Amino acid sequence: MRRTTRLLTGTALAVTAAGLATAPAYGGGGGTLELSPATVAPGAEVTVRTAACDGTGVATGDASAVGSGVFPLAPGSHKKDATGRFKVPASAQPGTYEIVAKCSRGGDRVTGDLVVTLTSTSAPAQQHVYPRGSVKTGVGGALGTDPTQTAAGVAALAVAAAGGTWLLHRRARGDGI
Known part of the structure; x- marks a missing residue:
């Protein structure tokens, strides 16, 4: 029992030491990197x-992940903030990219995620385009635009309806066909 306890304790200490050895080497000042806009085209x-x-x-910013390279961050409107700009290349592929900034004093490293999409979320909503015209099915229409043919078709339907009604009436009376 003691041997199992020692083995488990030793394993737990080794895992903890390995976790501390792989901890980030940069300062944990607790800052964030704000990207505006965070989703772009x-x-x-x-x-x-x-x-x-x-x-x-x-600070020095690094947007190499998206293909923009290194850019400077300088004091902005708030003296304590570092602010900078970069342009996303037109050749950037859709995806999520990590943008990094490293402070000149203290070496703190902060990151933020930039999402590149094919359409910009900041663009105004586009107008809907509704389809116009007829559908080309290759079947063709039953009636033409000739009024004589249209009248003849309507007359044929009326005669068929009258004849069917007369036959049903005779059958109901028991006269037969």
Whole structure:
């Protein structure tokens, strides 16, 4: 029993030590990287902002994952925030990309996700386009546009309806056909 307890305790300590050894090496200042807009179409410009840079407001951004490369972040309207911009290339494929910013002082690293779609969510709603015209089925119409043929067809239907009614009436009286 003691041997099993030692084995389990040793395994738990080894797993804990391995977890600490693989912990991130960057500071855990607890900042986030805000992307505006967070969902874009290729060719759009994205504004990046973070307050994780210890009040200096200076950082270096990396948007290489989406193909934009490195961009600077400088103090923005709020002196403690680092703000920067980059443009998503027109050749960017749809997907989710990690954007990274590394603070110049302290080396804190913050990340944010950028979603690239084929359509922009910030574009105004498009008008609906409704189809017009006839459907080309290859069957053709039963009636033409000639009024004489139309009148003849209506007359034939009227005669058939009258004849059918007369036959049903005779049969109901018991006269036979």
